[in-house]
Every structure is written in C-alpha cells, then in structure tokens.
Amino acid sequence: MKKVMISLLAGASVLALVACAPKRYERQSKPKTATSSAVKKEKKDTGQKHYQEVLERYAKYDTALKNGDKAGLFAELGKSPAGSEENIYLDALERLGTPVTFQYAFTDLNQDGVDELLVSNQYTGNKQYVSAIYYLKGQKAELLHTAYTAAVGGYRSSLDVFDNGQIVYATWQSVNPEMELTLYSLGKGEAKEEKKATIQIGGDQTAEQALGMSAKKLDLTKLDWKNFDGTGDSKSTAKAEEKKSGSFQVQVSVADLRIRKEPSTSASSAGMIAKGTHTITETVEADGHTWGKLESGQGWIALDFTTRVDGNADPAPAKTSTEMNLDEIKAGNFSSVAGVWKNKYGTSIEFDAQGIVKVNGSAVNGVQFSGFYFKEGNLHGVSRMPGATNETPILFIPSREGGSESIYWSKSDATNGNDLYYRVD
Structure with a gap:
C-alpha cells in the first residue's frame, strides 16, 4: 500500500510539472514590449534647413522696409547678384512704398518628400497671394520667380499654385491687353517649363483653359x-485691402474692356463697357490691377486701361529743379527734355520741342505721343514710331532726392535700369 501511494504521488508530481510547463514557456518566450516613452519617432527631413539663408535675407528685408531703412535695404541687396529677380522685386517694393508684412510657408508642392518655400506679401480681398517661390536644387535654394508690380514701365507679374503642384507664372504690361503665361512643374531638384500661352486680359479665356489645365x-x-519675426500660427493672416472712396471720372478709349462683378480677373463678366467717360466711386488693388467701381452699379473695371479725366487727375508736379516740366510735356511741348538721352548700353534718343527726332543718331519724323496721365509723380504715356502698328510705353521721371531725372522707353520691364535713359546733352 505504501508503495502504491508513493507511485501515485510521483505520478501526480509529473502531471503537475507537465501542466505548468507550457505556461512557464509562454511567459518566458513572450517578447518584451517597449514602453511608449522609450519609442522615439524620427522626424522626416524635408529639406527646410536648406532655406535658412533665404529666410534670414527676408527677415532683414522685412525689418528694413518696415522701418523705412533704405540704406539698410540696399546694403543687404548689394550682397546678392545685381539685377537678380529677388533684387528687382525688393527694389520695386521700396520704390512704390508698398506696405510690407512678409510671411512664409513650407509645403511639398510636388509630393516628392522635399518642401518648397513660398513667400507672401500681397493681401487683397481676403486672399493671400504668392510673391516668390523657392525650391531645392540639391541642397541649395533656387528662386523660380517673383510676383510684383514694377516701379516704372507698367510691368506686372503673378504666381498661381495649383493642387497638383503645377505653377502658372504670368507677366503683362499695364498698357498691353495681352498676358503671357508659363506653366511649370517641379521635379527632383528642377523646375520644368511645360507650356506657354497668351491670353487677352479681361477676355473669356482663363489661364487654365489656355494651358489645358x-x-x-x-x-x-x-x-x-x-511671420519673419517668428510669430504666426497655422492660419493665414490675410487681410482685406482697404477700399479707397472718392468719385472721379475716367476716359475709356478701348472697345474690349470687360466689366467684372467683383474686383478680380476671376470674377464673373458683366459685359463690355462702352467707350466714353465713366464715373468711378471707389478703388481697390487686386490681382495686379487697380479696379474702379462704376457709379452705374454695373460692376468693376481695371483702371490700368483707362485715362483719368484731366479735371479730376492727380496734381502733377510743377517744373522740377532739373528742368523736366511734366505739364509742358503732357501738353505736347518737349522743350524741357530737348537734347540727347542714353541708356546703359549706349542706345540714344534725341528730343526737340516737338518730340523724338533721332534714335541712335538716325533722324525720325512723325513720332506720335498719346494717353498721357500722371501717376505717383511721374508722367505716363505711349509713343508710336512712323509706320508702326504697336505702341511703346514711355515714362518721364523727374529727379527725386538728389537723383537723376530719366526717361523710360521700352516694351520690357525697366526696373533693372536697362531701358532707362539719362540726359547726356
């Protein structure tokens, strides 16, 4: 009996060991799980650090422009290549006295894992516009384009970004009804020009339609x-542009100036405005144009393609200390600019009391001038050479702050100084 009991106890012990073994094995083999505090999520490098030099430049531009520090601004611009698009953009802001509140944002436009840098300073009608786009070429920030209004010559440009990463760059002249469009796509370290097109400003065709987008x-x-001072949040701080009130009249001389229901090139059309004199009750800057609200209630028109009636025009400066008399020139008397004027390339134009009489030393007769109006202390107009079908903008700029008086005469952008003529005789 004793032997039987010993055998039963031994068997029970073996069964107990067998029964416990799987549980013990399960506990020992269960992998250790790291606690959440021990897990470190690695942040993806999207290349933002490579834009630091650009951000530092704009921070200095922002401070100088807000403080009216012209010397400081140009000292900073002097560190970059002369005539660069960034320099031209900042120079135009300073010349025009444009209010500055630079902002920037990073976004991966082409979804390649590398961010692009957008800079903004244009706030109009609760919309935020892109003023500059930078992308990375390797580890170097490259400027695609800037969008701005030139200080002289009527040159303008804009940048539109689309949800598929494409970019439309547009350029136009305030005296020319055509807008030149370029479609870009961003690749790995490159900006590829996809397509070009031309549309009529105020016409029925949109940029997207012309480019097949x-x-x-x-x-x-x-x-x-x-903001470049380190503030800002996840929401845009775009502000509506203050509308300026006060009635005045403008002369419409073109047959294809479109009326818009809102002050925007993308607003619905309300037909064409008739030639003649029209009363404007308020103005607003939007989409690169100065828009005027019609007293008739029909809508808004782009005032760039009109002439302000003399009786309500901005007062023009009297005869300047350098003898350029804008009142006389507007009346057709060019005596105050008689003589030879040259640009930086040596191209010359010569005036007598009647207007331009020589170009590069060769006599010309019958150069016509028209469309004169005053803006920001300068005299704007257009000229037409004998037998020509196209008009060329001309701008008379009196001396300011000890600088030289000059004449702009070209169809291209003059802000880099290439088409500014200075008196030599």
Whole structure:
C-alpha cells in the first residue's frame, strides 16, 4: 500500500510539472514590449534647413522696409547678384512704398518628400497671394520667380499654385491687353517649363483653359504661414485691402474692356463697357490691377486701361529743379527734355520741342505721343514710331532726392535700369 501511494504521488508530481510547463514557456518566450516613452519617432527631413539663408535675407528685408531703412535695404541687396529677380522685386517694393508684412510657408508642392518655400506679401480681398517661390536644387535654394508690380514701365507679374503642384507664372504690361503665361512643374531638384500661352486680359479665356489645365488653385489659407519675426500660427493672416472712396471720372478709349462683378480677373463678366467717360466711386488693388467701381452699379473695371479725366487727375508736379516740366510735356511741348538721352548700353534718343527726332543718331519724323496721365509723380504715356502698328510705353521721371531725372522707353520691364535713359546733352 505504501508503495502504491508513493507511485501515485510521483505520478501526480509529473502531471503537475507537465501542466505548468507550457505556461512557464509562454511567459518566458513572450517578447518584451517597449514602453511608449522609450519609442522615439524620427522626424522626416524635408529639406527646410536648406532655406535658412533665404529666410534670414527676408527677415532683414522685412525689418528694413518696415522701418523705412533704405540704406539698410540696399546694403543687404548689394550682397546678392545685381539685377537678380529677388533684387528687382525688393527694389520695386521700396520704390512704390508698398506696405510690407512678409510671411512664409513650407509645403511639398510636388509630393516628392522635399518642401518648397513660398513667400507672401500681397493681401487683397481676403486672399493671400504668392510673391516668390523657392525650391531645392540639391541642397541649395533656387528662386523660380517673383510676383510684383514694377516701379516704372507698367510691368506686372503673378504666381498661381495649383493642387497638383503645377505653377502658372504670368507677366503683362499695364498698357498691353495681352498676358503671357508659363506653366511649370517641379521635379527632383528642377523646375520644368511645360507650356506657354497668351491670353487677352479681361477676355473669356482663363489661364487654365489656355494651358489645358484641369487642376484647381491651391487653398493658400490652409498653409502654415509664419511671420519673419517668428510669430504666426497655422492660419493665414490675410487681410482685406482697404477700399479707397472718392468719385472721379475716367476716359475709356478701348472697345474690349470687360466689366467684372467683383474686383478680380476671376470674377464673373458683366459685359463690355462702352467707350466714353465713366464715373468711378471707389478703388481697390487686386490681382495686379487697380479696379474702379462704376457709379452705374454695373460692376468693376481695371483702371490700368483707362485715362483719368484731366479735371479730376492727380496734381502733377510743377517744373522740377532739373528742368523736366511734366505739364509742358503732357501738353505736347518737349522743350524741357530737348537734347540727347542714353541708356546703359549706349542706345540714344534725341528730343526737340516737338518730340523724338533721332534714335541712335538716325533722324525720325512723325513720332506720335498719346494717353498721357500722371501717376505717383511721374508722367505716363505711349509713343508710336512712323509706320508702326504697336505702341511703346514711355515714362518721364523727374529727379527725386538728389537723383537723376530719366526717361523710360521700352516694351520690357525697366526696373533693372536697362531701358532707362539719362540726359547726356
């Protein structure tokens, strides 16, 4: 009996060991799980650090422009290549006295894992506009283009970004009804020019239609905009442009100036405005144009393609200390600019009391001038050479702050100084 009991106890012990073994093995073999505090999520490098030099430059531009520090601004611009598009843009802001509140945002436009840098300073009608786009070429920030209004010559440009990463760059002249479009796509370290097109400003065809695009414009208000002083949040701080009131009259001389229901090139059309004199009750800057609200209630027109009636025109400066008399020139008397004027390339134009009489030393007769109006202390107009079908903008700029008086005469952008003529005789 004793032997039987010993055998039963031994068997029970073996069964107990067998029964416990799987549980013990399961506990020992269960992998250790790291706690959440021990897990470190690695942040993806999207290349933002390579834009630091650009951000530092704009921070200095922002400070100088806000403080009216012209010397400081040009000292900073002097560190970059002369005539660069960035320099021209900042120079135009300073000359025009444009209010500055620079902001920037990073976004991966082409979804390649590398961010692009957008800079903004244009706030109009609760919309935020892109003023400059930078992308990375390797580890170096490259400027695609800037969008701005030139200080002289009527040159303008704009940048539109679309939700598929494409970019439309547009350029135009305030005296020319055509807008030149270029479609870009961003690749790995490159900006590829996809297509070009030309549309009529105020016409029925949109940029997207002309370029064969189906994408929609990127909602810029959803980007994480920041100020260059380190402030800013995840929402755009775009502000509506203050509208200026006060009635005046303008003369419409073109037959294809479109009326818009709102002050925007993308607003619905309300037909064409008739030639003649029209009363404007308020103005607003939007989409690169100065828009005027019609007293008739029909809508808005782009005032760039009109002439302000003399009786309500801005007062023109009297005869300047350098003898350029804008009142006389507007009346057809060019005596105050008689003589030879040259640009930086040595191209010359010569005036007598009647107007231009020589170009590069060769006599010309019958150069016609028209469309004169005053703006920002300068005299704007157009000229037409004998037998020519196209008009060429001309701008008379009196001396300011000890500088030299000059004449702009070209169809291209004059802000880099190439088409500014200075008196030599």
